[in-house]
Amino acid sequence: MPKDVMSDLIEMSHALGDPVNDFAILGEGNTSARIDEDSFYVKASGTELRTMAPEGFVQVRFAKVLELLDAEDTSDEVVKQVFEEASVDAEGKRPSTEALMHAILLSMDGVDFAGHTHPTAINQFTCAVEGRQAWQGRLFPDEIVCCGIAPVWVPYTDPGIPLAREVKKQVEAYIEEYAVRPKVILIQNHGLIAIGGTPAEVINATMMMCKTARVLWGTYALGGPHYLTDKQTERIFTWPSETYRAQLLEKKS
Numbered sequence: 347m348p349k350d351v352m353s354d355l356i357e358m359s360h361a362l363g364d365p366v367n368d369f370a371i372l373g374e375g376n377t378s379a380r381i382d383e384d385s386f387y388v389k390a391s392g393t394e395l396r397t398m399a400p401e402g403f404v405q406v407r408f409a410k411v412l413e414l415l416d417a418e419d420t421s422d423e424v425v426k427q428v429f430e431e432a433s434v435d436a437e438g439k440r441p442s443t444e445a446l447m448h449a450i451l452l453s454m455d456g457v458d459f460a461g462h463t464h465p466t467a468i469n470q471f472t473c474a475v476e477g478r479q480a481w482q483g484r485l486f487p488d489e490i491v492c493c494g495i496a497p498v499w500v501p502y503t504d505p506g507i508p509l510a511r512e513v514k515k516q517v518e519a520y521i522e523e524y525a526v527r528p529k530v531i532l533i534q535n536h537g538l539i540a541i542g543g544t545p546a547e548v549i550n551a552t553m554m555m556c557k558t559a560r561v562l563w564g565t566y567a568l569g570g571p572h573y574l575t576d577k578q579t580e581r582i583f584t585w586p587s588e589t590y591r592a593q594l595l596e597k598k599s
């Protein structure tokens with residue numbers, strides 16, 4: 347992990363919040379980065395990705411916030427109290443309501459950055475009746491290189507603690523099924539999460555998911571998506587030169 351986690355996180359947040367990209371507008375979305383074993387930065391409530399500055403992040407301790415995973419009482423007061431106790435020098439700032447979700451994602455091997463956005467291209471699907479079905483197959487090699495063998499699909503739940511728990515459940519089911527960690531997560535009626543070891547991996551996965559979504563949407567004008575077969579998909583996913591290409595893209599920031 348480089349020393350300048352904060353400058354990496356700010357750069358990533360600005361890219362994800364740039365209105366030109368249509369990933370997130372106004373106060374939508376949130377970002378996070380692991381600092382070390384014990385704590386991470388997460389966007390504070392009431393800030394905008396587009397204009398994030400160091401003061402816009404709160405340092406949160408993993409151990410304390412992860413206590414909410416198994417807590418029986420997750421009333422607003424309890425969550426507020428735990429968030430306060432988990433925060434380091436918050437100076438009146440509150441971590442994003444999705445801080446627990448970020449703690450879960452950043453606890454995964456190989457994940458040091460997470461970016462959650464609400465792209466229009468993605469929400470055309472997450473808000474559609476047949477949205478999930480449309481993502482059942484992969485469309486082209488670069489989708490697989492940047493976004494993995496498949497996205498995780500998370501059914502709609504209330505934001506905050508219920509969403510964090512559901513994300514954990516679906517990610518664990520995914521790892522069980524594919525034996526790799528996901529790169530992207532689609533949240534029904536809500537948006538997208540991209541995770542990775544570098545800011546570039548998060549930004550690339552977000553960009554490529556949105557491109558895939560636009561291509562996918564377009565296929566319905568001409569008979570619907572022509573998916574790659576499972577064999578073709580796996581071939582790209584495990585192909586040495588594609589793996590090498592993915593590593594190069596992930597390193598570039």
Ligand SMILES: [Zn+2]
Pocket residue numbers: 374375462463464536537
């Ligand atoms: Zn959101």
